[in-house]
Amino acid sequence: xxxxxxRWILWSYxxxxxxxxxxxxLASVIFSFNSQRxxxxxxxxxxxxxxxxxxxxxxxxxxAGRSLLVSCCTALLATFIGFCTAYTDxxxxxxxxGAYLALALLPPTIPLIIMAxxxxxxxSRIGASGQVWSIILxxxxxxxxxxxxxxxxxxxxxxxxxxxAAWNLGAxxxxxxxxxxxxxxxxxxxxxxxxxxAVSFDEFAVAWxxxxxxxxxxxxxxxIVQGNIDPRVNAIGSFVFLTSxxxxxxxxxxYMSKQNKDAS
Amino acid sequence: MAxxxxxxxxxxxxxxxxxxxIVWQFLFFIGPLALxxxxxxxxxxxxxxxxxxxxxxxAKMFGRDYFWDSYLYxxxxxxxxxxxxxLIAFPASFALAFKVSANxxxxxxxxxxxxxxxxxxxxxxxxxxxxxxxGVVNAMxxxxxxxxxxxxxxxxxxxxxxxTLTLPLVIILQTISLAQVDRSLIEAAxxxxxxxxxxxxxxxxxxxxxxxxxxxVFCFILSFGDFVAPYYLGGSKPxxxxxxxxxxxKSGQQWPRAAVVAITMMVTLFxxxxxxxxxxxxxxxxx
Numbered sequence: 001x002x003x004x005x006x007r008w009i010l011w012s013y014x015x016x017x018x019x020x021x022x023x024x025x026l027a028s029v030i031f032s033f034n035s036q037r038x039x040x041x042x043x044x045x046x047x048x049x050x051x052x053x054x055x056x057x058x059x060x061x062x063x064a065g066r067s068l069l070v071s072c073c074t075a076l077l078a079t080f081i082g083f084c085t086a087y088t089d090x091x092x093x094x095x096x097x098g099a100y101l102a103l104a105l106l107p108p109t110i111p112l113i114i115m116a117x118x119x120x121x122x123x124s125r126i127g128a129s130g131q132v133w134s135i136i137l138x139x140x141x142x143x144x145x146x147x148x149x150x151x152x153x154x155x156x157x158x159x160x161x162x163x164x165a166a167w168n169l170g171a172x173x174x175x176x177x178x179x180x181x182x183x184x185x186x187x188x189x190x191x192x193x194x195x196x197x198a199v200s201f202d203e204f205a206v207a208w209x210x211x212x213x214x215x216x217x218x219x220x221x222x223x224i225v226q227g228n229i230d231p232r233v234n235a236i237g238s239f240v241f242l243t244s245x246x247x248x249x250x251x252x253x254x255y256m257s258k259q260n261k262d263a264s
Numbered sequence: 265m266a267x268x269x270x271x272x273x274x275x276x277x278x279x280x281x282x283x284x285x286i287v288w289q290f291l292f293f294i295g296p297l298a299l300x301x302x303x304x305x306x307x308x309x310x311x312x313x314x315x316x317x318x319x320x321x322x323a324k325m326f327g328r329d330y331f332w333d334s335y336l337y338x339x340x341x342x343x344x345x346x347x348x349x350x351l352i353a354f355p356a357s358f359a360l361a362f363k364v365s366a367n368x369x370x371x372x373x374x375x376x377x378x379x380x381x382x383x384x385x386x387x388x389x390x391x392x393x394x395x396x397x398x399g400v401v402n403a404m405x406x407x408x409x410x411x412x413x414x415x416x417x418x419x420x421x422x423x424x425x426x427x428t429l430t431l432p433l434v435i436i437l438q439t440i441s442l443a444q445v446d447r448s449l450i451e452a453a454x455x456x457x458x459x460x461x462x463x464x465x466x467x468x469x470x471x472x473x474x475x476x477x478x479x480x481v482f483c484f485i486l487s488f489g490d491f492v493a494p495y496y497l498g499g500s501k502p503x504x505x506x507x508x509x510x511x512x513x514k515s516g517q518q519w520p521r522a523a524v525v526a527i528t529m530m531v532t533l534f535x536x537x538x539x540x541x542x543x544x545x546x547x548x549x550x551x
Contacts, residue, residue: 010359017356018375021432024390025382027400031393039393041403081288084281092278104285107293109537111489113506114526115296121303121519122296141292144285173277198381205491209513221385225496229393237386244381252374 025241032234039231050235060220060236066132067201067216074139075197081140082147082192087181089148090155091163105145115142116209123210130212138210139200146199147192150255154188155181187254194251198244304523311517321520325528330502335528338504341419342488345426349483350476352427353434358464360435361442373439376432387428388492395421395497417499425493430486434479441475442468477544481537488533505529 031039035047054060085104089097107115119138123129128137162184166176182189204218211219217240224230307316325331360372379387394400395415405411415421445468453463469476487493491506500507505525512522 007363010355010363013355014359017352017431017435020427021376021379024387024394024428025379027394028386028390031390038396038398039400040398041400081284085285088281092282100286103289109485111485111506111529111533113489113491113509114530117509117513117519117522117526118296118300119292120513121523122292122299125299137292140288144288173273202381202383204385218383218385221383225385225389233386233389237383237389240386241382245378248378248381
């Protein structure tokens, strides 16, 4: 009796926590279809005016295109660098490896606002600030550690002697890489591409500092929010949410489907 | 272990994989941070930065009351967020680790990863609308004859924002570490007549200590460095350190002073992180 009571309390508590976590996301989607400028209860009528407003705004389209470009380039660069680092960690031991890994994994522990200031100062010094590729450079630093972690996790499931076996059978090191390591790591590589793209697509602090006039979608949101209560934010937000979620779910599916296949 | 020597691979091959991150991090991570440290000694004349080695920015910032007000306020808020978040997360993580099936746990963790990839800005804006004087929460409270309460531009608002940012991550880290606690030790405690609460506090919490502390550290780092919640939900009075950085950079062109604030923040965070990691891995004494 006492046990089921406790179970009931824990379940309700879990439900409350999940409501807290998801209510801003759900509210944003609901408000985006709501006619009121300032949503409250009871809700206003169903309306698409906020979506019409953003779809007819060329600035939003430009920003969306730029965001896509930035997140695609970031994903490719970060995943490549992450793969190299993960493979190095998997395969080699060398002096200062601790320092090497620290260097690779440190960026996410530095607050974004500090990275933003440091990047702005550095990029404007080397004459690279205010460009689309300034955002790409900065985002690659921020996201490469995630790519490295995902791919490293996958590599640790691999039998280390597989690669050596390929060498013994006469493959040179590059062939072994191409025919053994890369195929094995492929699901993680695709996951890493999706996740780094998603992170880049949402990042606003660094992008805001270094992008100059080349605003990405999150920077546009930031600027709208700074002005006033404007439900267009909910419409853009829902669109961004859909994009990121597609990427995250895709990443998860790629990673899990391959693992299930391995397991069976 | 039959493992052939990886060092027989050629230098070119080895370096192809080893170098990219080194080059990239030195160019776009270490470089910027080092410049930021140097920049804190530069001077600003006629709105232009001049290279110098002067302590002026440090003296100016450290000599101002508003800097220390801001520092203490930010530190206090982040500490409060860390304690509250850890306490709120623990029962949820406990339930996920011990009271649900592995399948439910996997789904819960997947759901908790989702917010990490949704725009934190949009979620904050959502809270702004929900918590407003005439917003959804006050409207609901109004039906039962309560309120309206002022929740925006208060510490409460800031804390809601911080928790939005940190709670999912902290629950994930806590759940993973709790799920790894050896069940037989818990059973042993029960068999030896240890009560429920006592088992949690003296057996489970110490065994999951590392994960709990790492969760708290991440919560502190994220809250301490966040400018969105204190700005939009807290009304930025007084401004937190990240808001000071933005003000000095965006409106004042005072990059060197912003660098002083940023370095102070980093030193604080590293001190906290090292102290916490030391505490996490300190040898587990008998209780």
